[in-house]
Amino acid sequence: MILEASNLGYRPDGRRVLHDVNLRLTQGKVHAVLGPNGAGKSTLLRLLSGELAANSGRLLFNGRALAQWPARRLAQLRAVLPQREQLGFGFSAEEVVQLGRYPALKQSAPQEQSIIDAAMVATATSHLRDRRYPELSGGERARVQLARVLAQIWNADAHCGRMLLLDEPTASLDLAHQHYCLQRVRQFAASGTAVLIILHDPNLVADYADEVTLLCDGEVLAQGTPADVLQSPTLERMYGVPIDVVGVAEHRWIRVAGERIASTDAFAATATNSGLAGL
């Protein structure tokens, strides 16, 4: 068990944002968090990363309360990819990836370089190496940031319990890069890392996650393997629209039901109920 969150609650100014969340991340497994906008996914990630302090509950990283970890040691084992990114100065893409190596116990210069190269290959960013980061496209920047967090814990001893927290790493990636990067994240997990990943596409969750937590209104709606959890009744309850889960060979394909979504009465009805009436 690398990360163990029990009964986490977060109530800033008395507003209930997260309530009674239980979550376990294990080595080698990719754990996805899925949920509608505003469900509290990013807040959950910020709690799990220690950026925000929970109002209630317990949070253990490798058996020790997260808040008690020395910052540097924690950063050697755990990397966090936030959703927003901001960089005012014109660092090159390679320099941004190098920044990820800040907390690491430094290797020799050639070894450091090979880690940076490998992280950039894993995110298909090698060709962007010398480009100025602020001039890259949104998707390119997202991949450079992913390379940075991979590089951060690239050579950390897997026995010590590595962890990767990713907030929508695929949000601005094209189809091919989504799959390329998620495959690499899976490989990274397989090398002995616990991965938590916030995703918006249930199909990507079905393809790449070992476990999934459905988060709705700040509470866990369901938790388990994607095959168990990603069923149309649960998804319909979560998103408030009719959803088909279609079996194609051994594969399952999740989509919003109906020919053209806006023309379906059923959709319109549920959509009205869930506040999507403007669609």
Added chain:
Amino acid sequence: MPSASIRSTISLLTLCTAIGVVTLLALATGPLEISLAQIPALLHQSGASSPDSAFQVLALWQIRVPRIVLAIVVGAALAQSGAAMQGLMRNPLADPGLIGVASGAALAAAAAIVLGTNLMPLPAYVSAPVAAFGGGLAAAYLVIRLSSAYGRTSVTTMLLAGLAINAIAGAGIGFLAYLADDTALRSVTYWMFGSLGKAGWPELRIALPLLLIPLLLIPLAANPLNALQLGEAEAQHLGVDVERLKRRLLALIVIAVAVSVSLAGIVGFVGLIIPHLVRLWFGPDHRRVLPFSALAGSLLLLLADTASRSLFSPAELPIGILTALIGGPFFLFLLMRQLGRETLP
């Protein structure tokens, strides 16, 4: 990267040579005629061989050398603290002048000059620098307190609070100038526009060690400052103690700026122009930006001071007017380029 280190070495040699050459020029510049050829002999001469050369030795050691030392350390301190400030604020347009340190110091100095003779038993040349240092610290403390809540420091609030402090200090200085008699007014003008001609060895002896502290310690923060560019939360995730970094750097910046203003008055824009030029040349890596800003700042202030002494010789143009004349348009140019590119967050 070997190419970067070659570039650093060449730049280091070039800057040091340039500082050396300008130092020689500065030694030979002034109302009292001293030629370049005489300088080595005069500097080595302890006793005087003639009344004439005794006067020259005195001019060199008591006036020009301290002035050159002052230009080198104040230029370095202002430029490097500017670079650190920009890194801290993650904004290439930030300047230590923005958080009110410089204007707070100038206000206190003006108060000491205009009101001081009645309030303090000290002569103005002692009370003004002391007051400037205190005023700079007080303004910085006020701005930092205003912008810190719940143990965090908000950069935006700090800039806005600095703006307010600048306005208040400006009004205060204006009022004092209104009250002042002619002599005091001249002194107040010197604090407002800066001059390297007021401080001699006694002031330098106290100020040099004080300026060396930030000059030597700020570059040590280069790596965490680089990490901070990713964002505060991101730097925290990389193991940087962001609040501690901010507190330490702010303290060092305030010392550098307050001591500089107490020695030389307000010399604007050095902290803005130099780091920007250094970044154009080396890229944004603070491991290079911080030390090279210090060197280039020394060179710029030395050049500007020599120019301010020779342009209207024997009269002296306040050096702050010269740096503002170059720096103001430069700042506008930067601003327009930033707006065109929209790379600012």
